[in-house]
Amino acid sequence: MKTIGVLGVGDLTEKVIRGLRKGGYSAPIYLSPRNLEKAQNLAKAFDCEVLPDNQAVVDAAQILLLGVRPDSLESLARSVDIGPRQQLVSFIAGASHRQLTQLFGTDRTVRSMLSYAAETNSTTVVLNPPAADVEALFASLGTLVPVEQEEQFELATVAACVNGWFYFLLHDLQRWFTDKGLDPQQARRLILGNLSDCVAYAKEQDDRPFAELGKSIATRGTYTALGLEMLGLHQANAAWSAACEVVLDALVAKSEEDDRSPARTLGGR
Ligand SMILES: NC(=O)c1ccc[n+]([C@@H]2O[C@H](COP(=O)([O-])OP(=O)(O)OC[C@H]3O[C@@H](n4cnc5c(N)ncnc54)[C@H](OP(=O)(O)O)[C@@H]3O)[C@@H](O)[C@H]2O)c1
The missing domain is CATH 1.10.3730.10 (ProC C-terminal domain-like)
Structure with missing residues (x-):
């Protein structure tokens, strides 16, 4: 199992973490420290680790989940250096692959769209492009719908x-x-x-x-x-x-x- 880092611990990523743990994901989950109370509560309840800053999360994890709101994306990108082998998975509505690649300097980007039902392992999980490691990670959250084209992802x-x-x-x-x-x-x-x-x-x-x-x-x-x-x-x-x-x-x-x-x-x- 690959390790996960969460950059932007908020309402959506909280539900994803809950679903992943309920679904049997047992590898380490590292959390960014902003919104500290929520991160600490999650760490306690779902065996995650809150790290001192965003870069520490990037350095520790193989798959990075981006859960900030669109208007925080640029400042998040400024706070980290992403390695060439790391996989970015963005939940951010409207943030294109082009924008993610420009901001983070990597083309290993996957866009994902899911709902709060991730928490109960019953969400629809859209992925663009299809990516075997992310599909394996999210399979327990619900029904996977990988789509080839970014236009299809916008429709999703x-x-x-x-x-x-x-x-x-x-x-x-x-x-x-x-x-x-x-x-x-x-x-x-x-x-x-x-x-x-x-x-x-x-x-x-x-x-x-x-x-x-x-x-x-x-x-x-x-x-x-x-x-x-x-x-x-x-x-x-x-x-x-x-x-x-x-x-x-x-x-x-x-x-x-x-x-x-x-x-x-x-x-x-
Ligand atoms: N909610 C949904 O149903 C849903 C569904 C699909 C997709 N999405 C997407 O998911 C994303 C998050 O939505 P949400 O409702 O979960 O938002 P949210 O609850 O506001 O969570 C975002 C979190 O990211 C933190 N953050 C902001 N800038 C950061 C930075 N530079 N480094 C680390 N953390 C940072 C925020 O902290 P502060 O509060 O201190 O700014 C907040 O804790 C959005 O982009 C949205 O498009 C949401």
Whole structure:
């Protein structure tokens, strides 16, 4: 097993660490010291080691997980020298391979997108490009989706945003049911239950298009069809497409901006 260093101990990387340990990863995990309380708590609970600075993490680890927010990326890059054999795995939405290579002076970069469900070993793990050592490392976190093209990865980033939006949809539906008299736990169980029924059945019927599965339920004269007609009148699904579109536009604009910016390497203190 390769050793891991985490540069940027935050909400996402915390969940990744929890998932890795639960999934049986037993090699050392080194943590950057910023956000010290969170790092120390993780170290205690999940057998990690908090090192004195970012460079110490880089020097100790074979695979480096980047978990800072996009606006901290440049300052992180300035604080470290990455070795030529080290593998960088970036969770940072919108940070292109080109940008990572410019900032850290290495082309051994893998981009990854996953969700908080990493903590429960049930996330979708997108990787670009496919990389055997990272796939082996993350296999226990959930379902691996390696993609060859960076454009595909940006689309996977949109899908990760959809994951976040689902919670707001669930919230609104729960509120409707509670307004009508269900208690919040009953409403929660009904909504999650029907969603997981849908996911489980669609997975089981993997060769049937989603629309066909839906149409087989929303047949003429059913209550499902009645409500579906109202969703159509409100263009509910079109709103989801529009939200995807605006995120993709922002990601593409960011990538084009990176391509226009002059090449510079910030890696090194
Ligand atoms: N949250 C998600 O669901 C999600 C999903 C997919 C991808 N992502 C990506 O994951 C990244 C992190 O998101 P998050 O929600 O986990 O953010 P977060 O909770 O703010 O974590 C980032 C951590 O990095 C630390 N940090 C900042 N600059 C640093 C530096 N130079 N050296 C070491 N540590 C530094 C921050 O410390 P301070 O607080 O002191 O600045 C913070 O503890 C983002 O780039 C985001 O695009 C997040």
